[in-house]
Amino acid sequence: xxxxxxxxxxxxxxxxxxxxxxxxxxxxxxxxxxxxxxxxxxxxxxxxxxxxxxxxxxxxxxxxxxxxxxxxxxxxxxxxxxxxxxxxxxxxxxxxxxxxxxxxxxxxxxxxxxx
Amino acid sequence: xxxxxxxxxxxxxxxxxxxxxxxxxxxxxxxxxxxxxxxxxxxxxxxxxxxxxxxxxxxxxxxxxxxxxxxxxxxxxxxxxxxxxxxxxxxxxxxxxxxxxxxxxxxxxxxxxxx
Numbered sequence: 001x002x003x004x005x006x007x008x009x010x011x012x013x014x015x016x017x018x019x020x021x022x023x024x025x026x027x028x029x030x031x032x033x034x035x036x037x038x039x040x041x042x043x044x045x046x047x048x049x050x051x052x053x054x055x056x057x058x059x060x061x062x063x064x065x066x067x068x069x070x071x072x073x074x075x076x077x078x079x080x081x082x083x084x085x086x087x088x089x090x091x092x093x094x095x096x097x098x099x100x101x102x103x104x105x106x107x108x109x110x111x112x113x114x115x
Numbered sequence: 116x117x118x119x120x121x122x123x124x125x126x127x128x129x130x131x132x133x134x135x136x137x138x139x140x141x142x143x144x145x146x147x148x149x150x151x152x153x154x155x156x157x158x159x160x161x162x163x164x165x166x167x168x169x170x171x172x173x174x175x176x177x178x179x180x181x182x183x184x185x186x187x188x189x190x191x192x193x194x195x196x197x198x199x200x201x202x203x204x205x206x207x208x209x210x211x212x213x214x215x216x217x218x219x220x221x222x223x224x225x226x227x228x229x230x
Contacts, residue, residue, distance in 0.1 A: 004157075043223055102173070103158075103160065105159070
């Protein structure tokens with residue numbers, strides 16, 4: 001069975017602060033895929049990043065960066081110099097070869113960036 | 116590219132009524148998925164299609180739920196004899212395929228309220 005844990009239910013920061021969202025996963029698959037999605041108040045899930053299990057290279061995209069560590073089964077997401085528009089619920093998700101096409105999502109982290 | 120679209124965006128119904136939702140995937144995407152999201156939770160997988168074939172169904176998809184994708188393009192999700200526990204956001208996603216772990220792109224969802 002696959003499992004994703006996002007232990008932080010809610011995070012509140014002040015604009016321009018850096019913030020890290022944690023994601024820990026469990027899987028028996030040797031090949032698996034990790035995703036981050038953003039869900040603003042409008043409700044639509046917006047794809048942010050995909051990472052394959054065989055690629056542990058960290059990635060930076062503008063103010064966003066992701067730290068993938070297989071040794072600790074973690075795939076954390078950092079927003080640098082947060083902005084009010086970053087306020088949303090962020091979901092980490094896991095897919096794998098034995099789970100077919102289903103994604104397993106964590107419960108999400110509500111990020112509030114205050115001006 | 117036009118994204119995934121879903122109609123209606125909101126549906127309020129009385130317990131016992133039938134409801135039908137529609138999803139139009141991204142053009143040329145072969146795979147289409149349905150998820151359900153309740154308040155404060157991450158999305159949960161319901162079912163998916165490869166073209167017109169329904170290839171996997173979650174145990175969450177009770178006998179009152181039926182999904183179709185008749186011509187491999189749009190899909191409908193019908194709930195018969197709705198119950199209050201069916202109140203949720205119903206999300207549709209599509210992916211290019213045929214890979215089972217292609218990135219899934221989500222629509223804005225249909226929020227169902229059963230009174």
